[in-house]
Amino acid sequence: MAPERAMQIADTFDLRALPADFYSNPYPVYSLLREREPVKRMPDGALFLTRCEDLVSVYRDAQRFSSDKKVEFTPKYGAGSSLLAHHTTSLVFNDPPLHTRVRKLIMGA
Known part of the structure; x- marks a missing residue:
């Protein structure tokens, strides 16, 4: 995937509407999200976490x-x-x- 295309997908990232080319190689998009927006708010208000340490923190915090x-x-x-x-x-x-x-x-x- 070209860097420009990965940037475009990362900028408009929505799990409910991912383009077909994302599925063939999602890793450049994930990398951009980790670098630029590790906690990405989805259009529906949900949060998409891209860093392992953030996921572990959330997983271990059942109170919040x-x-x-x-x-x-x-x-x-x-x-x-x-x-x-x-x-x-x-x-x-x-x-x-x-x-x-x-x-x-x-x-x-």
Whole structure:
């Protein structure tokens, strides 16, 4: 990918609308994002993190960056519904200590 094209994609980066040429070689775009905008705000307000140390910090801070989706999903699926239970009991949607306990059980299997 030409540097100019990588810059253009990085400037308008949106996970929901990536051009086809991004998929064949995304690394120049990722490199530019890490250098110029390591925490990129997406058009929908979400944050896209590009540096490993930032990702590790977020992953380890369940107080500020919770994976628990009960608050978000309860209005969508209804309190007590089987869909709510299904979408909120997955390992990825749980914070420590439940996440840690279940992960240890799975890792030992």
